[in-house]
Amino acid sequence: MKKTIAVLPGDGIGPEVVGSALRVLDQLAEQFNHQFDYTFADIGGCAVDQHENPLPDQTLDVCRQSDAIILGAVGGPKWDQLAPEMRPEKGLLKLRKELQLFANLRPVTCFESLLDASPLKPERIKGVDFIIVRELTGGIYFGEPRERKGEGSDELAIDTLTYTRHEIERIVRKGFELAQVRRGKVTSVDKANVLESSRLWREVVERVAADYPDVSYEHMLVDNAAMQLIRQPAYFDVVVTENMFGDILSDEASMLTGSLGMLPSASLSAVGPSLYEPIHGSAPDIAGTNKANPLATISSVAMLLKYEFGLEEEARVLDEAVSAVLESGVRTADLAKEGEAQASTDEVTDEVIKQ
Amino acid sequence: MKKTIAVLPGDGIGPEVVGSALRVLDQLAEQFNHQFDYTFADIGGCAVDQHENPLPDQTLDVCRQSDAIILGAVGGPKWDQLAPEMRPEKGLLKLRKELQLFANLRPVTCFESLLDASPLKPERIKGVDFIIVRELTGGIYFGEPRERKGEGSDELAIDTLTYTRHEIERIVRKGFELAQVRRGKVTSVDKANVLESSRLWREVVERVAADYPDVSYEHMLVDNAAMQLIRQPAYFDVVVTENMFGDILSDEASMLTGSLGMLPSASLSAVGPSLYEPIHGSAPDIAGTNKANPLATISSVAMLLKYEFGLEEEARVLDEAVSAVLESGVRTADLAKEGEAQASTDEVTDEVIKQ
Ligand SMILES: CC(C)[C@H](C(=O)O)[C@@H](O)C(=O)O
Ligand SMILES: CC(C)[C@H](C(=O)O)[C@@H](O)C(=O)O
Numbered sequence: 138m139k140k141t142i143a144v145l146p147g148d149g150i151g152p153e154v155v156g157s158a159l160r161v162l163d164q165l166a167e168q169f170n171h172q173f174d175y176t177f178a179d180i181g182g183c184a185v186d187q188h189e190n191p192l193p194d195q196t197l198d199v200c201r202q203s204d205a206i207i208l209g210a211v212g213g214p215k216w217d218q219l220a221p222e223m224r225p226e227k228g229l230l231k232l233r234k235e236l237q238l239f240a241n242l243r244p245v246t247c248f249e250s251l252l253d254a255s256p257l258k259p260e261r262i263k264g265v266d267f268i269i270v271r272e273l274t275g276g277i278y279f280g281e282p283r284e285r286k287g288e289g290s291d292e293l294a295i296d297t298l299t300y301t302r303h304e305i306e307r308i309v310r311k312g313f314e315l316a317q318v319r320r321g322k323v324t325s326v327d328k329a330n331v332l333e334s335s336r337l338w339r340e341v342v343e344r345v346a347a348d349y350p351d352v353s354y355e356h357m358l359v360d361n362a363a364m365q366l367i368r369q370p371a372y373f374d375v376v377v378t379e380n381m382f383g384d385i386l387s388d389e390a391s392m393l394t395g396s397l398g399m400l401p402s403a404s405l406s407a408v409g410p411s412l413y414e415p416i417h418g419s420a421p422d423i424a425g426t427n428k429a430n431p432l433a434t435i436s437s438v439a440m441l442l443k444y445e446f447g448l449e450e451e452a453r454v455l456d457e458a459v460s461a462v463l464e465s466g467v468r469t470a471d472l473a474k475e476g477e478a479q480a481s482t483d484e485v486t487d488e489v490i491k492q
Numbered sequence: 493m494k495k496t497i498a499v500l501p502g503d504g505i506g507p508e509v510v511g512s513a514l515r516v517l518d519q520l521a522e523q524f525n526h527q528f529d530y531t532f533a534d535i536g537g538c539a540v541d542q543h544e545n546p547l548p549d550q551t552l553d554v555c556r557q558s559d560a561i562i563l564g565a566v567g568g569p570k571w572d573q574l575a576p577e578m579r580p581e582k583g584l585l586k587l588r589k590e591l592q593l594f595a596n597l598r599p600v601t602c603f604e605s606l607l608d609a610s611p612l613k614p615e616r617i618k619g620v621d622f623i624i625v626r627e628l629t630g631g632i633y634f635g636e637p638r639e640r641k642g643e644g645s646d647e648l649a650i651d652t653l654t655y656t657r658h659e660i661e662r663i664v665r666k667g668f669e670l671a672q673v674r675r676g677k678v679t680s681v682d683k684a685n686v687l688e689s690s691r692l693w694r695e696v697v698e699r700v701a702a703d704y705p706d707v708s709y710e711h712m713l714v715d716n717a718a719m720q721l722i723r724q725p726a727y728f729d730v731v732v733t734e735n736m737f738g739d740i741l742s743d744e745a746s747m748l749t750g751s752l753g754m755l756p757s758a759s760l761s762a763v764g765p766s767l768y769e770p771i772h773g774s775a776p777d778i779a780g781t782n783k784a785n786p787l788a789t790i791s792s793v794a795m796l797l798k799y800e801f802g803l804e805e806e807a808r809v810l811d812e813a814v815s816a817v818l819e820s821g822v823r824t825a826d827l828a829k830e831g832e833a834q835a836s837t838d839e840v841t842d843e844v845i846k847q
Binding site for chain 1: 576579581585610611612613616632633635638639640642644645646647648649650651652653654655656657658661683685686687688689691692693714715716718719721722723736737739740741742743744746747748752
């Protein structure tokens with residue numbers, strides 16, 4: 138198989154973890170006789186520095202012309218004081234919108250070998266294996282108007298949360314489709330007792346559900362979901378929700394298994410190539426120190442191989458290598474137990490390649 | 493001291509837990525020589541049933557004429573299919589708005605004797621003692637427009653998140669004031685990398701902070717806050733945030749200590765009497781079975797005595813009685829360990845009175 142991949146390392150530890158993932162991908166390509174061609178492009182703070190634009194046109198072009206996209210992370214204190222339009226995050230938000238990356242998939246799985254690292258008691262997280270399906274191009278992230286009005290103590294700030302039936306339907310369908318190949322259970326999260334958009338959301342879920350008689354589903358209020366994720370995380374299979382709720386709940390969920398540095402994500406496009414990135418941020422405090430955990434990015438590459446290129450076998454091999462490394466005890470600082478040796482980014486990468 | 497209290501038992505277990513709290517309050521009144529006069533009124537589902545209105549005018553009048561308000565809980569499946577305007581929650585939202593209950597205080601404390609009941613490892617929650625200060629009468633709960641437009645797959649639902657500088661300032665001040673009498677640390681939670689209202693929020697926090705040089709403060713993004721609450725809950729002192737974020741984070745936080753049935757809340761008014769209620773819901777599944785945990789409502793009464801009537805000593809006695817009961821092992825089903833005897837609502841109440 139011959140494919141092109143746009144590579145956007147971004148800021149902070151982005152370049153390091155992406156570098157690791159590409160090394161692993163190269164090895165896999167050799168092993169399975171594929172050819173992956175990378176084209177690098179800038180996004181986020183480094184793009185602001187070089188092009189005065191957190192998402193230069195050429196980056197968009199590179200992405201559009203590729204078969205898939207790998208992203209590291211964006212942002213850092215260096216760019217925090219810039220105007221909203223120039224901030225690194227804006228580059229990411231614009232990329233999502235331009236490429237119609239409407240479905241953000243965030244699997245949360247419990248690695249047996251990391252039970253200790255979790256803030257939760259082992260019996261609560263044993264067997265946790267769910268996926269959060271977050272809408273990524275609508276809702277309050279993009280609704281208009283978003284503005285300031287008036288002056289003095291009456292000065293008013295406005296944000297707008299909008300969803301069309303179409304936008305809701307495509308993300309909800311994605312949730313039901315995933316449930317079909319998983320354990321057949323969808324939890325749709327909303328705030329229908331308060332929000333008009335959530336009431337429309339519920340209507341759409343009811344309608345879509347009728348097309349998937351083999352999938353069971355339920356509605357859950359977002360406040361309750363925030364509780365249940367802690368109380369009984371193993372209860373969930375597929376959680377589908379709107380943009381902002383998905384942002385909050387998926388970050389909450391990422392903490393459950395104590396493996397933030399482990400969790401991959403995919404952002405699927407409605408029209409073109411999809412994007413794969415670790416869910417952790419740019420961690421500016423450890424950037425350049427060879428300490429970052431590359432496993433989330435490596436697992437994101439596994440998602441890419443499976444979802445984008447249909448390479449199930451290759452993805453499985455990669456996932457197994459990651460598990461094996463964890464079990465071998467070679468761990469970066471974020472996962473190492475107290476007193477245990479801390480491996481570097483490179484060492485962990487070598488270990489994955491070996492496995 | 494002679495005071496009047498509006499009592500709104502509400503639905504589900506509301507009447508039981510409020511009944512318990514009043515028995516305790518009566519005992520305390522006798523002991524300390526106070527006179528508390530109760531006026532009962534309907535809210536929520538029971539008000540819909542009796543007056544076809546989840547918040548009848550007479551209930552509002554009773555509240556306005558009282559020195560404080562005690563609420564049980566509202567809602568239940570019986571009323572879930574009603575039109576939005578007739579739903580029990582609408583009664584609560586309207587009450588908040590009408591009485592300008594702008595500041596919802598939710599303390600989260602770890603009871604040593606309940607360490608076992610928490611989903612988190614004991615070392616993570618030991619010493620947890622923070623308070624969430626949630627804005628309660630603004631934001632996306634009340635912003636206009638909130639409507640549906642268009643048809644077919646383009647049908648659009650709209651909600652609006654608005655905040656004025658004034659609304660933000662009064663809640664942020666409340667947070668800083670509380671920090672002054674606590675450990676002097678405010679964490680302001682927003683989503684300033686996306687929301688215009690959060691950027692105004694940050695500006696206001698900066699300005700207000702200047703008036704409290706003895707309090708340290710920081711900004712935290714809501715997604716990160718959802719993580720840190722699990723990762724290091726003992727880190728927090730005062731968390732101040734807007735309405736919807738506060739809804740989600742405070743429910744998440746309520747799970748940390750494994751004592752949802754224990755947690756009280758106060759909703760302070762800008763103009764008149766304030767409202768005190770347990771943070772748990774109406775639990776229709778156990779309503780009427782004498783199984784509900786009355787301690788959250790009893791602790792809410794302790795907050796009432798302290799914040800509303802300035803009765804510090806009485807509040808302390810009550811809080812100590814609650815702790816003592818927990819230690820004595822007399823526990824309702826939600827807290828009892830496996831195999832342990834489960835006490836009824838009445839038994840726990842008797843035990844508090846005894847203590
Ligand atoms: C950087 C930020 C705008 C972004 C979001 O809120 O979507 C991030 O938190 C994420 O979840 O990918
Ligand atoms: C019942 C509901 C409208 C309410 C809210 O979201 O404010 C509840 O969840 C709460 O937190 O008091």
